[in-house]
Amino acid sequence: MSLTNSLATNVEPVIELEGIVTRFGRTVIHDGLDMVVAPGEMVSLVGGSGSGKTTLLRHLIGLTRPQAGTVKLFGEVLLSGSSRVQRARRRRFGVLFQQGALFSALNVAENIAFPLEELGIAREDELRDLVAQKMAMVELEPHHAMLMPAELSGGMVKRVALARALALEPELLLLDEPTAGLDPDRSASFVELIRSLHARLSLTVVLVTHDIDTLAALSTHIAVLADRSIVSYAPLDETMAVRHPFIERFFGGEQGRRALARSRRE
Numbered sequence: 579m580s581l582t583n584s585l586a587t588n589v590e591p592v593i594e595l596e597g598i599v600t601r602f603g604r605t606v607i608h609d610g611l612d613m614v615v616a617p618g619e620m621v622s623l624v625g626g627s628g629s630g631k632t633t634l635l636r637h638l639i640g641l642t643r644p645q646a647g648t649v650k651l652f653g654e655v656l657l658s659g660s661s662r663v664q665r666a667r668r669r670r671f672g673v674l675f676q677q678g679a680l681f682s683a684l685n686v687a688e689n690i691a692f693p694l695e696e697l698g699i700a701r702e703d704e705l706r707d708l709v710a711q712k713m714a715m716v717e718l719e720p721h722h723a724m725l726m727p728a729e730l731s732g733g734m735v736k737r738v739a740l741a742r743a744l745a746l747e748p749e750l751l752l753l754d755e756p757t758a759g760l761d762p763d764r765s766a767s768f769v770e771l772i773r774s775l776h777a778r779l780s781l782t783v784v785l786v787t788h789d790i791d792t793l794a795a796l797s798t799h800i801a802v803l804a805d806r807s808i809v810s811y812a813p814l815d816e817t818m819a820v821r822h823p824f825i826e827r828f829f830g831g832e833q834g835r836r837a838l839a840r841s842r843r844e
């Protein structure tokens with residue numbers, strides 16, 4: 579993986595991370611990390627617990643800033659430009675974070691409408707249409723609109739959060755462990771939903787996951803965060819051939835072999 583590779587194809591990368599250094603006190607989390615994601619890719623970001631995956635996503639959306647290095651989204655340095663330019667950039671990505679809790683005092687429709695209202699986007703009737711359209715997109719029924727978060731199952735909470743992330747019709751979707759806490763059936767159907775949205779909306783997606791079945795089903799590329807940087811960025815079969823202790827441990831088991839066999843058949 580290199581900057582020149584994806585630039586050579588003359589497509590502006592959606593994400594460019596260059597020389598990222600992150601420290602918390604004396605602990606170095608990222609040390610010269612590079613990663614380039616081209617449009618339309620579906621990237622699974624894997625790495626040990628505490629390796630800095632969530633922190634990397636937070637850098638990507640400007641919630642936190644690395645001590646060194648450059649973060650570019652859509653070819654522009656993040657946090658650069660006037661507040662109007664930054665607001666426009668903010669609309670181009672959606673996020674579903676692990677603690678992506680819904681606003682508990684707002685019902686489903688109000689939660690989904692929130693980013694639209696915040697940007698002063700839609701009139702009342704437009705808003706209703708957009709919310710209905712987003713609910714359908716994540717396979718929620720119209721009568722779910724009035725439910726409160728406390729009344730929803732875990733799987734539905736994820737769908738509502740996903741609808742909210744998609745409210746502004748982003749080009750880039752960032753998902754932090756979207757299937758964590760879901761039972762295997764719900765997890766599989768959520769993965770299927772992400773896959774179909776990725777295809778239909780020509781999204782670029784980066785998702786953090788520990789689940790080999792999830793990443794085998796979805797990914798165009800696996801980004802492996804280990805040793806404080808991205809040690810491999812490649813499709814699944816190439817990733818599994820990389821000799822690295824973390825990769826061997828992560829993919830070496832029975833689940834890894836089955837997932838690879840399945841992805842080869844597809």
Ligand SMILES: Nc1ncnc2c1ncn2[C@@H]1O[C@H](COP(=O)(O)OP(=O)(O)O)[C@@H](O)[C@H]1O
Nearest residue numbers: 602603607625626627628629630631632633634
């Ligand atoms: N704001 C913070 N202050 C201090 N340490 C932090 C902060 N955020 C994250 N960390 C530490 O940085 C490391 C990476 O965290 P995180 O990105 O959440 O890891 P991951 O998502 O890969 O499990 C962890 O050791 C975590 O405790």
Ligand SMILES: [Mg+2]
Nearest residue numbers: 631632633754
């Ligand atoms: Mg995390």
